[in-house]
Amino acid sequence: MEGEVSHGPAAAIDVHEMRAIVSSDTMRKVMAMVQKVARSSAAVLITGETGCGKEVIARAVHSQSLRCNKPWIDVNCAALPEHLVESELFGYEKGAFSGADSPKQGLFEMADKGTLFLDEIGELEPKIQVKLLRVLDGIPYYRLGGSRKVAVDVRIIAATNRPLEEAVASGRFRSDLYHRLCQFQLKVPPLRERPEDIEALSAHFLQEQNPDLHFSADAMRALKRYSWPGNVRELKNMILQAVVASEGNTVELKDLPPEIAASVDLVQAAAATPDSAEVAGLEELERRAILTALARNNGHQGLAAEQLGISRRTLSRKLKQYKIEMEAEPADDTGGAPARLGSLSEEQQECYRVTSETTVQVRAQNGAQIQAKSLNISAGGVAVSGVDTPFKFTGPLEVEMTLPDGPPIHVQGELAWADVYGKAGIRFKTMDPATRTKFKDWLRRKQTEEGWEV
Numbered sequence: 001m002e003g004e005v006s007h008g009p010a011a012a013i014d015v016h017e018m019r020a021i022v023s024s025d026t027m028r029k030v031m032a033m034v035q036k037v038a039r040s041s042a043a044v045l046i047t048g049e050t051g052c053g054k055e056v057i058a059r060a061v062h063s064q065s066l067r068c069n070k071p072w073i074d075v076n077c078a079a080l081p082e083h084l085v086e087s088e089l090f091g092y093e094k095g096a097f098s099g100a101d102s103p104k105q106g107l108f109e110m111a112d113k114g115t116l117f118l119d120e121i122g123e124l125e126p127k128i129q130v131k132l133l134r135v136l137d138g139i140p141y142y143r144l145g146g147s148r149k150v151a152v153d154v155r156i157i158a159a160t161n162r163p164l165e166e167a168v169a170s171g172r173f174r175s176d177l178y179h180r181l182c183q184f185q186l187k188v189p190p191l192r193e194r195p196e197d198i199e200a201l202s203a204h205f206l207q208e209q210n211p212d213l214h215f216s217a218d219a220m221r222a223l224k225r226y227s228w229p230g231n232v233r234e235l236k237n238m239i240l241q242a243v244v245a246s247e248g249n250t251v252e253l254k255d256l257p258p259e260i261a262a263s264v265d266l267v268q269a270a271a272a273t274p275d276s277a278e279v280a281g282l283e284e285l286e287r288r289a290i291l292t293a294l295a296r297n298n299g300h301q302g303l304a305a306e307q308l309g310i311s312r313r314t315l316s317r318k319l320k321q322y323k324i325e326m327e328a329e330p331a332d333d334t335g336g337a338p339a340r341l342g343s344l345s346e347e348q349q350e351c352y353r354v355t356s357e358t359t360v361q362v363r364a365q366n367g368a369q370i371q372a373k374s375l376n377i378s379a380g381g382v383a384v385s386g387v388d389t390p391f392k393f394t395g396p397l398e399v400e401m402t403l404p405d406g407p408p409i410h411v412q413g414e415l416a417w418a419d420v421y422g423k424a425g426i427r428f429k430t431m432d433p434a435t436r437t438k439f440k441d442w443l444r445r446k447q448t449e450e451g452w453e454v
Helices: 025-038 054-064 082-090 126-136 164-169 175-181 195-209 217-225 231-245 258-271 277-296 301-308 312-321 346-351 433-449
Strands: 011-015 018-022 044-047 072-076 115-119 155-160 184-187 359-364 369-378 381-385 397-402 408-418 423-430
Touching: 018 025, 018 195, 025 054, 025 184, 044 054, 054 072, 054 115, 054 155, 082 126, 126 175, 164 175, 195 217, 195 231, 217 258, 277 301, 277 312, 301 312, 346 433, 359 381, 397 423, 408 433
Parallel strands: 044 155, 044 184, 072 115, 115 155
Antiparallel strands: 011 018, 359 369, 359 397, 369 381, 381 423, 397 408, 408 423
């Protein structure tokens, strides 16, 4: 992924031999978080439903990292036969088993200095989980049938459509491996929660198939109101079918699969208001449509109202009218907290970087001082720009800055790194307890504002 995600109607982003189409605010936030996570070497766990775009996110992390010019190796753990998993991951020596006529590098060796993407990580057998954990901890390993240890430097990105927390609780997945893989977690929302992306992706796939075609208003309305259980993968297949079925230069509602076209009929019927008691049966249809929309969106009233073609206030009135009781609604982007991107553990919160520009005063023991601008701020330090090149301060440093919408910070630090472009990193050493408490509260607030559970 090159550069920042623009805030236009839709952004087409090249992501390591793939293309990401981003239009919704939710996915813009995910992509912004990808840029931050990519800067570290931490392992990343990407979660989300099948077909929602987890591999695109994984490739984006790699392409934004310092390893972007190094190997990218991906493997679907669910597709590997059980008896071949170990040899594929760790390689084997000649004669290790029948048919091993020559030595073979494993995927870890192939990805050395680069990134290894383990898709469907939840499918790994317990025996392989143990060996994988040792390698992730940096311990050299043996090839199958080998006597020489192999050491590699690999960044791991894993993905799963299963709730690994439940697998850990039931003993099907090792808790220590889970925590090692989940140093950062990125949650990719399903397509039904981002209707803006449905429109942008549909147009993109249609242009790929036939640049002369476009969607009718009814067809696009149906696409945005369908629940898409297969997510982006299902959408792409459906567009191909619609192109084949269409006549002329417009994809009409009749060209879409019946289950998608039917979603419009149900919503329009449900949105109608009965004129008299004689059409009371329509009220039941409306009630069912509301329940269906809520179920499709996991109780999210804002998204349900949008799919039904009614306002949020109208939906609330209908819920009272039909005495439909709701549990606490999931947070969203419309008048409440931002959509959840995932969760950050205490360890992850310490590593988290808030992109923020504020004035930073730095003083050395000899009295020399500079004024710089912050690039990002974490619990462990601050990255600044606009300093002398090279950065000449040594020894203890006094750092002062006022956080945007936050408290003033006065902390002792030391130089962590500097480059020839006027940028430097300062590691925080000591901070008085009262200031640290306010500082951490500010960081947690920023993390929450960006959509993380902390």
